[in-house]
Amino acid sequence: MYAQMVKSEGMKARDEMSPEELAFQERIDRGEKIEPKEWMPEGYRKTLVRQIGQHAHSEIVGQLPEGNWITRAPTLERKAILLAKVQDEAGHGLYLYSAAETLGVSRDDLVEKLHSGAMKYSSIFNYPTLNWADMGAVGWLVDGAAIMNQVPLQRTSYGPYSRAMIRICKEESFHQRQGYSIMMKMAQGTPEQKEMAQDALNRFWGPALMMFGPSDKDSVHSAQSMAWKIKINTNDELRQKFVDETVPQAEYLGLTIPDPTLKWDDERGHYDFAQPDWDEFFEVLKGNGPCNEERLGARRRAWDEGAWFREGLVAYAEKSAARRAAAGVAAE
Amino acid sequence: MSVQSETITPQAPAADPLVADEALRPAFFDWLCRMGDNTVVLGHRISEWCGHGPVLEEDIALANTALDLIGHTQMWLGLAGEVEGRGRSADDLAFLRDAYRFRNAKLVELPNGDMAVTLMREFLFDAWHFEMLTALTRSASARVAEIAAKALKEVSYHLERSSDLVVRLGDGSAESHARMQEALDRLWSYAGELFTADATDDAMAAAGIAPSLADLLAQWQRTVDEVLEEATLRKPEGRFDVHQGGKQGRHTEHLGYILAEMQFLQRAYPGASW
Numbered sequence: 347m348y349a350q351m352v353k354s355e356g357m358k359a360r361d362e363m364s365p366e367e368l369a370f371q372e373r374i375d376r377g378e379k380i381e382p383k384e385w386m387p388e389g390y391r392k393t394l395v396r397q398i399g400q401h402a403h404s405e406i407v408g409q410l411p412e413g414n415w416i417t418r419a420p421t422l423e424r425k426a427i428l429l430a431k432v433q434d435e436a437g438h439g440l441y442l443y444s445a446a447e448t449l450g451v452s453r454d455d456l457v458e459k460l461h462s463g464a465m466k467y468s469s470i471f472n473y474p475t476l477n478w479a480d481m482g483a484v485g486w487l488v489d490g491a492a493i494m495n496q497v498p499l500q501r502t503s504y505g506p507y508s509r510a511m512i513r514i515c516k517e518e519s520f521h522q523r524q525g526y527s528i529m530m531k532m533a534q535g536t537p538e539q540k541e542m543a544q545d546a547l548n549r550f551w552g553p554a555l556m557m558f559g560p561s562d563k564d565s566v567h568s569a570q571s572m573a574w575k576i577k578i579n580t581n582d583e584l585r586q587k588f589v590d591e592t593v594p595q596a597e598y599l600g601l602t603i604p605d606p607t608l609k610w611d612d613e614r615g616h617y618d619f620a621q622p623d624w625d626e627f628f629e630v631l632k633g634n635g636p637c638n639e640e641r642l643g644a645r646r647r648a649w650d651e652g653a654w655f656r657e658g659l660v661a662y663a664e665k666s667a668a669r670r671a672a673a674g675v676a677a678e
Numbered sequence: 679m680s681v682q683s684e685t686i687t688p689q690a691p692a693a694d695p696l697v698a699d700e701a702l703r704p705a706f707f708d709w710l711c712r713m714g715d716n717t718v719v720l721g722h723r724i725s726e727w728c729g730h731g732p733v734l735e736e737d738i739a740l741a742n743t744a745l746d747l748i749g750h751t752q753m754w755l756g757l758a759g760e761v762e763g764r765g766r767s768a769d770d771l772a773f774l775r776d777a778y779r780f781r782n783a784k785l786v787e788l789p790n791g792d793m794a795v796t797l798m799r800e801f802l803f804d805a806w807h808f809e810m811l812t813a814l815t816r817s818a819s820a821r822v823a824e825i826a827a828k829a830l831k832e833v834s835y836h837l838e839r840s841s842d843l844v845v846r847l848g849d850g851s852a853e854s855h856a857r858m859q860e861a862l863d864r865l866w867s868y869a870g871e872l873f874t875a876d877a878t879d880d881a882m883a884a885a886g887i888a889p890s891l892a893d894l895l896a897q898w899q900r901t902v903d904e905v906l907e908e909a910t911l912r913k914p915e916g917r918f919d920v921h922q923g924g925k926q927g928r929h930t931e932h933l934g935y936i937l938a939e940m941q942f943l944q945r946a947y948p949g950a951s952w
Contacts, residue, residue: 409729652732658854
């Protein structure tokens with residue numbers, strides 16, 4: 347998932363569309379994939395850049411809450427799995443930036459917008475990871491919520507985005523399983539481990555529900571994105587699906603979902619559940635979450651302190667090219 | 679059993695009488711801890727970069743290198759536990775020994791500094807690691823040879839990558855050149871510990887388990903000279919073996935903090951399963 351409140355360009359009725367726009371919409375309706383060199387409405391391109399960029403940024407910033415525990419992982423195997431997972435996330439960032447680049451923006455430009463605050467990343471990564479069970483909760487709940495949205499996005503209309511999603515989904519489902527495996531160990535472990543597991547669930551439940559974005563009635567940009575098949579399901583549909591799948595998993599772990607109103611509704615065939623604290627969500631988006639400063643600060647610092655490294659590589663590439671050119675002239 | 683099913687079944691470790699050789703045990707255990715402690719401590723340092731690299735490709739490469747080194751640790755310390763014969767696992771050795779029991783060279787425990795220090799340290803270590811593992815593939819101990827062969831594939835790549843970056847940054851901008859030179863000047867006097875043999879190294883060489891460290895030196899020097907020259911970096915004039923003692927458990931102040939962090943959960947919740 348990792349894309350929230352992506353602003354979409356104005357929705358047009360069919361009779362307002364130009365012949366080009368109508369033909370484009372018909373291709374999407376037929377389930378055809380749109381490829382980089384093909385004509386597309388400017389709004390479609392811009393919305394995709396925002397969404398894919400936000401998703402890429404989320405993968406990159408998302409390295410930090412888990413990176414926070416790599417040096418403290420309790421066994422060599424857990425350390426190796428966590429390293430592999432964080433490495434996968436950086437890899438996802440790379441595929442997604444590449445997909446965005448096919449729409450005519452550069453990675454550096456997107457990164458610059460992340461650092462200036464002009465582009466966002468998922469609110470979830472502004473929450474701290476405070477105990478080892480958080481590594482379980484992040485895999486189980488955060489990757490679990492991400493998968494809910496990413497699985498349908500494998501069918502999104504934009505070819506490069508769809509192909510990136512297919513690769514990413516394979517790895518995400520492994521991440522979710524390893525998260526659940528940490529939760530199992532913790533929930534079945536010593537009383538202190540179980541306490542850590544419950545504490546992690548208590549802290550991550552609300553923020554995980556927020557990952558799907560505000561309720562459909564407040565989600566102003568959904569209709570156009572859905573018509574373009576950039577968004578496949580509504581926020582509320584995905585949130586419900588996530589709750590329905592997660593509650594039995596929590597029960598199996600012997601953990602309690604921190605929602606006293608949670609109950610199965612026979613008529614609807616779904617769980618009823620309390621909405622997360624949306625005021626908190628909007629504060630986090632504004633930059634006032636528990637870790638916004640740390641997360642963005644860490645990324646800006648990494649970028650600024652790495653400037654000499656990137657410039658050094660560029661300088662070497664230029665010198666080598668000049669040497670090759672000189673050798674070529676000399677040979678003639 | 680058919681040949682085909684043999685190839686898909688994970689292989690049992692090779693038969694190796696040296697693993698149970700009582701006379702060799704103290705030196706063999708000590709030496710295996712040196713191998714595993716070098717990889718776990720360097721892996722730890724490199725993993726500190728996770729999410730903080732100068733460019734996305736480096737984040738991926740650094741995490742990958744750390745992951746390889748942790749994998750090597752599992753093999754080396756796993757075998758160390760077997761040789762010791764007291765039922766200690768690789769995790770027990772990594773998470774429940776204090777600093778004075780660690781046998782890594784001081785080079786790998788030094789703080790990361792900037793990417794120049796991190797990469798230069800990797801390069802000096804990789805060039806040793808590559809020669810060491812290459813020689814160990816011919817070890818009299820079949821188990822050691824087996825681990826070395828697995829690790830060598832990854833370490834060949836580590837050396838290729840760190841050499842390449844030392845060259846590109848050394849011969850890059852004025853600033854990257856200056857930083858790489860400074861890193862080399864700072865680290866140089868730590869590199870020699872990897873080549874300083876003591877009774878443990880001598881016993882391993884005599885048993886044919888490990889090469890004589892002196893034999894690795896010439897090729898290491900050739901690699902280092904070649905790369906530094908191409909990188910337009912100046913080899914420091916001082917001794918390269920000033921800082922010693924890590925292999926015998928006398929470390930810098932830094933190792934204690936690495937272990938305090940790395941061992942926190944195992945120490946705080948003894949006996950828990952993770």
